[in-house]
Every structure is written in C-alpha cells, then in structure tokens.
Amino acid sequence: MTKTLIEKIWDAHTVIDEGNGRSLLYVDRHMIHEVTSPQAFDGLRANKRKVRRTDLTFATMDHNVPTNNRSLPIVDQTSAMQVKALERNCKEFGIELFDINSPNQGIVHVIGPELGITLPGSTIVCGDSHTSTHGAFGALAFGIGTSDVEHVLATQCIWMEKPKTFEIRVEGKRRNSHAITAKDIILSIIKQIGTAGGTGTAFEYRGEAISELSMEQRMTICNMSIEGGARAGLIAPDEKTFDYLRGRRYIPENYDNLVGDWKENLKTDGNARFDKSFTLHVDDIAPQVSWGTNPAMTIDVTGRVPFPDEYAKGNVEEEKAAAKALQYMDLKPGTLVTEIELNRVFIGSCTNSRLEDLAEAAKIVKGKTVSSKIRAMVVPGSQHVKKQAEEIGLDRIFKDAGFEWRESGCSMCLGMNPDILSAGERCASTSNRNFEGRQGSGGRTHLVSPVMAAAAAIAGHFVDVRDLDLN
Amino acid sequence: MKGSAIKYERDNIDTDVILPGPYLKIHDYDELAKHAMEGIDKDFHKKVKPGDFIVAGRNFGCGSSREHAPIALSYSGIKAVVAISFARIFYRNAVDGAFLLPIEVEEDAYKDISEGDQLEIETSKNEIRNLTKNKTYKMKPFPELIGKIISAGGLFNYKP
Numbered sequence: 115m116t117k118t119l120i121e122k123i124w125d126a127h128t129v130i131d132e133g134n135g136r137s138l139l140y141v142d143r144h145m146i147h148e149v150t151s152p153q154a155f156d157g158l159r160a161n162k163r164k165v166r167r168t169d170l171t172f173a174t175m176d177h178n179v180p181t182n183n184r185s186l187p188i189v190d191q192t193s194a195m196q197v198k199a200l201e202r203n204c205k206e207f208g209i210e211l212f213d214i215n216s217p218n219q220g221i222v223h224v225i226g227p228e229l230g231i232t233l234p235g236s237t238i239v240c241g242d243s244h245t246s247t248h249g250a251f252g253a254l255a256f257g258i259g260t261s262d263v264e265h266v267l268a269t270q271c272i273w274m275e276k277p278k279t280f281e282i283r284v285e286g287k288r289r290n291s292h293a294i295t296a297k298d299i300i301l302s303i304i305k306q307i308g309t310a311g312g313t314g315t316a317f318e319y320r321g322e323a324i325s326e327l328s329m330e331q332r333m334t335i336c337n338m339s340i341e342g343g344a345r346a347g348l349i350a351p352d353e354k355t356f357d358y359l360r361g362r363r364y365i366p367e368n369y370d371n372l373v374g375d376w377k378e379n380l381k382t383d384g385n386a387r388f389d390k391s392f393t394l395h396v397d398d399i400a401p402q403v404s405w406g407t408n409p410a411m412t413i414d415v416t417g418r419v420p421f422p423d424e425y426a427k428g429n430v431e432e433e434k435a436a437a438k439a440l441q442y443m444d445l446k447p448g449t450l451v452t453e454i455e456l457n458r459v460f461i462g463s464c465t466n467s468r469l470e471d472l473a474e475a476a477k478i479v480k481g482k483t484v485s486s487k488i489r490a491m492v493v494p495g496s497q498h499v500k501k502q503a504e505e506i507g508l509d510r511i512f513k514d515a516g517f518e519w520r521e522s523g524c525s526m527c528l529g530m531n532p533d534i535l536s537a538g539e540r541c542a543s544t545s546n547r548n549f550e551g552r553q554g555s556g557g558r559t560h561l562v563s564p565v566m567a568a569a570a571a572i573a574g575h576f577v578d579v580r581d582l583d584l585n
Numbered sequence: 586m587k588g589s590a591i592k593y594e595r596d597n598i599d600t601d602v603i604l605p606g607p608y609l610k611i612h613d614y615d616e617l618a619k620h621a622m623e624g625i626d627k628d629f630h631k632k633v634k635p636g637d638f639i640v641a642g643r644n645f646g647c648g649s650s651r652e653h654a655p656i657a658l659s660y661s662g663i664k665a666v667v668a669i670s671f672a673r674i675f676y677r678n679a680v681d682g683a684f685l686l687p688i689e690v691e692e693d694a695y696k697d698i699s700e701g702d703q704l705e706i707e708t709s710k711n712e713i714r715n716l717t718k719n720k721t722y723k724m725k726p727f728p729e730l731i732g733k734i735i736s737a738g739g740l741f742n743y744k745p
Contacts, residue, residue, distance in 0.1 A: 178610060192611070438595065529606045552601045
C-alpha cells in the first residue's frame with residue numbers, strides 16, 4: 115500500500131491501534147518549558163508517578179525569561195517562581211534542563227534542531243503550539259496542552275486521532291530570494307487557505323520552491339502550520355537536512371547508518387494520495403504584511419489596507435471581522451501599506467530568530483540608522499544563535515544602527531516578559547501571531563519577514579524590500 | 586445541562602483573547618478565571634454565571650496550546666462552548682481535564698441563538714434545545730476519541 119510520509123511516521127509510532135484512527139502513539143522527543151509544565155509535574159507528584167523516559171525529555175526556559183541583563187535576578191516575582199519551579203521539577207524528576215544561564219538556553223523550537231534533539235522520522239511533542247517547527251526535519255511534531263504533557267511525562271505516549279493529510283505544493287522560483295522569504299511564502303499560503311484551512315490535518319510541504327529553501331527557512335514555514343489550522347506540518351528530509359544535523363550534540367552515535375534508512379524510507383510514495391491539496395506558485399509573490407488581527411489578514415506590501423467588503427468577498431461574517439480588525443488596528447481602508455507608520459520593530463521569535471534571519475536583516479541595517487520614531491530590538495532565538503551572530507559582528511551592525519541587542523527567549527512574541535507593546539503602539543514583528551493584545555494589551559502587530567522588519571525600522575514605515583539593494 | 590448563552594458574533598476567537606499571555610504565570614485557577622475573555626470582553630467575569638454557555642463562530646480557540654484557556658473558562662462557570670468549529674488543540678484541551686464540552690453546530694444554529702437564550706444541551710441525543718425560542722438544533726457528534734475521553738471524565742480516567 116502506498117503511503118504519505120505523515121502516514122509512515124504515524125504507523126511506525128503506533129503502540130495501540132483502536133480503530134477509526136484512534137491510536138496510542140509513541141513519543142520520541144518531549145520538550146518542556148516553564149509555562150505549560152508546572153501543573154503536569156504537580157499531577158505526577160499527586161499520583162506518585164515518575165517520568166518514564168528522562169533521556170527523551172529536554173527542558174528549557176524561554177517564554178517568560180527577561181531578555182536584558184542575565185546576571186541579575188528576575189524582577190517579576192511570578193516569572194521567577196515559574197522558572198524556579200521548572201528548576202526544582204527537573205531536579206526532582208531527573209530531566210536535563212538548559213536553564214537561564216546555560217549556553218544551550220533558547221526558544222525551545224530553536225534549540226531542538228540546533229542541539230540535534232530533533233530527528234527525521236521522529237515524533238516530537240511540546241506544550242507549545244509552534245512545535246510544528248520541528249517538522250522541517252521530517253518529524254511529526256505537534257503542540258499539546260498540559261494534561262497531555264503530564265500523560266507523556268508519565269507514559270511517553272499520547273492518545274491521538276489520526277490527522278488527515280494535506281499536501282501543500284509550493285512551486286516556481288522566487289524572483290528575488292533575499293526579498294521574498296520563507297515568511298512571505300507561509301503568509302501567502304495562510305492568506306489563501308485561511309486560519310482554519312488545515313483544521314484536523316497535518317501538512318506536507320513539497321515542491322521545488324520548498325526543496326530550494328535552507329533548513330532555517332523550512333523551519334519558518336513549518337512553524338506557522340498552526341496558523342493555518344494544522345497541528346503539524348512537515349517536509350521530507352533531504353541532504354540539507356542530514357548535513358544540518360550531522361555533528362550536533364544529541365544526534366545518535368549511529369547517525370550515518372540512520373541517514374541511510376531515512377533516505378530510503380522518509381518520503382511520500384510516488385502515487386500516495388493526500389486527503390487535500392493546495393498549490394502556491396511563488397514566481398510572482400510579493401513581500402507580505404499583515405493588516406488585521408489574524409495571520410490570514412495579510413496583503414502584499416504594494417497593496418492598500420482593504421475595505422471590509424472587498425476583503426470579505428460577500429461573506430458577511432468575514433466583513434464584520436475585517437471591520438472589527440481595522441478598528442482594533444486603527445487603520446483606514448485604502449491606506450497604502452507603505453504609508454503605515456510604526457513605533458516598534460521586533461526581530462525574534464521561534465518563527466524568525468535564527469542566524470540566517472538575523473544575517474539577512476543585518477544586510478539591510480548595515481551602515482544605517484533606526485528612525486528616530488522607532489524603538490527596535492533584536493532577540494536571538496538561542497544563546498548559540500547570539501554567540502554565532504556576535505562572532506560575525508551582527509550585534510555591532512544592529513547596535514550601531516540603534517537596535518537593542520538582547521538575550522534569547524520568546525520575548526515580545528507573546529508579551530509574557532517585560533518586552534511588551536504599550537496600548538496603541540504599532541509594531542512590525544517577525545513573530546507569528548497578530549492577535550489582539552498578543553504583544554501587549556492594546557498593542558498592534560504587523561507580521562513581516564526579518565528583512566521587511568529591518569527595512570521598516572530604518573524608514574519608520576513599511577517599504578518594499580525589493581526596491582533596496584540586498585546583494 | 587441547562588444554562589444561558591453568552592454570545593460572541595465572531596470567528597477565530599483565539600487563546601490570546603480567551604486568556605491573555607501575561608496571566609499564564611498564574612497557577613490559581615480561580616484567579617485565572619477572573620481574566621477569562623479579557624482580551625475582547627472586560628466584563629465577562631462580572632456577567633458569567635455558573636452553568637452558562639459561550640456561543641461563537643468558526644475556529645474557536647485557535648492559536649496557542651495553553652490549557653489555561655479552557656481552564657479559565659471552566660473556572661468562570663462555563664460548562665460548554667457551542668461553536669461552528671474549534672481549533673484542534675483547544676478542542677482536545679477542553680476535554681482532557683474535563684473542563685468544558687466543545688460542541689460543534691451548524692451555522693444556522695449559531696445564527697439563531699441570541700445572547701441570553703436559555704439552552705439545554707443533551708449530548709446523549711446530540712441535541713441542543715433553545716428553551717427561549719422553543720427550537721431544537723442538532724449538535725455534531727463528538728469524534729470517537731473525544732467522546733470516549735468525555736465519557737471517562739477526562740484523559741487520566743480514559744482506558745481503551
């Protein structure tokens with residue numbers, strides 16, 4: 115029988131098949147962090163349970179940690195308590211923790227691949243919806259809630275309903291690969307399929323425009339699968355995948371043998387059928403900017419803020435949603451995107467905080483100055499990213515231009531630490547969600563790529579990065 | 586199950602508005618409840634009564650995997666969310682801890698229910714009765730796994 119890659123990984127991890135797609139799945143890697151794990155550990159303690167596979171469980175602190183001076187104690191007492199609780203829980207249950215002072219600390223979805231914890235063909239879960247990021251390596255990776263975190267800690271297994279398979283074909287060739295980024299590809303996909311387009315499915319991204327992407331770019335694509343409604347999104351591994359992971363700290367000793375197996379097995383069979391399919395052609399896509407309060411409310415940088423009826427195309431509910439979004443965002447329909455003035459710029463998050471993201475943004479920033487109206491910050495995804503960036507002088511480029519250069523963490527993506535927008539502030543952000551209040555109560559978020567964010571920081575408003583010399 | 590409807594006429598009610606990020610540091614569930622729906626309805630905590638239902642449009646609970654979202658609603662007194670569709674992580678989280686029932690209905694039912702309508706939900710018959718309007722709507726049956734977790738009273742009581 116022919117199978118898709120999703121089905122192959124599913125079947126290889128099925129411990130019990132209850133029929134009707136209901137399966138107990140084995141979990142190869144479990145990543146945990148300070149925000150969605152405390153109640154899970156309380157549950158284990160209350161029931162006198164242990165962590166079944168401490169060797170497959172990895173912890174870090176990323177969501178609420180401050181990104182300024184790490185030598186000082188955490189000022190926010192509730193954050194400090196959560197961080198301490200994770201330290202205590204990891205010690206008590208014997209879990210390896212990359213704490214706030216560890217050279218391996220960082221956003222959980224940045225450090226997984228970076229340390230070689232993420233492997234092709236594996237199942238990966240974490241109490242965070244952006245776990246789909248790890249799918250870039252051909253893993254079936256999805257976010258779970260705290261009850262399931264507790265279940266996985268105790269059993270190393272999870273009850274799941276088999277997702278439908280959704281092929282996302284990305285074809286063609288980008289005209290300017292510096293200006294049109296992976297972020298623009300994934301935003302273009304979500305814009306078309308909608309935020310619930312992938313509900314109940316797992317995506318497999320394929321096609322020439324996916325093969326051509328670097329591993330870091332592939333992570334940006336898979337990261338935002340959840341914004342299209344899919345809990346998981348993956349890409350079949352290839353030489354780039356194997357090369358990226360080779361030599362990393364946690365890869366198995368028999369790595370090269372595994373690569374042989376992976377090459378043979380980790381692909382969708384030629385005539386396998388997907389439940390759904392969608393194709394994006396990238397030849398003519400433009401840099402994307404979100405204008406509304408969900409990631410599907412996105413337009414080309416050359417466009418204008420839409421009128422609600424124009425956006426809704428006859429759908430009454432969508433029209434109301436667009437009107438509400440415009441009100442929240444304080445935008446007038448018909449305004450050119452390039453005329454939207456900004457106050458803040460955030461380059462970071464599990465979507466766009468890896469070395470390549472920072473290097474591409476730095477090319478735009480080099481020798482320029484951040485607009486006097488703008489407060490801009492760069493928050494590297496991990497301590498390793500930060501160190502590598504500093505080794506090649508990216509920190510100097512950003513700092514000389516007037517950016518703040520921060521310590522690693524989730525930071526202003528979700529407003530849990532002190533890095534937040536004030537009410538009414540407008541931010542060009544490389545993160546993944548433009549929900550109301552996401553970056554701070556009353557804050558307004560425009561999702562963009564790192565190069566678009568960098569260019570906006572210099573200009574004080576959005577600019578079409580295709581007009582800049584990026585080489 | 587009987588209660589009155591609190592209606593939000595919108596799709597894509599995300600977990601960041603159901604429970605904004607800054608409150609994810611709170612571990613006391615009753616305290617979490619005070620901030621439920623704060624992102625779009627600052628008065629929710631004052632108006633919600635034990636046994637109430639939320640009625641909303643498509644893709645309810647999209648976004649983050651925070652189980653704090655169904656917990657905050659549950660500890661506010663919400664027994665079920667009636668929506669056209671749910672994002673999948675929220676859907677699962679709602680039943681894992683037996684926090685509330687995620688109930689999917691057709692668009693007609695969603696449109697017909699008004700704020701304050703008295704509803705009676707009978708999951709064994711897959712029915713919702715609108716006692717105020719004297720009408721009956723069909724609810725979509727739960728998928729098998731979700732139905733079994735609900736019947737067991739949560740994930741940790743579920744045995745295959």
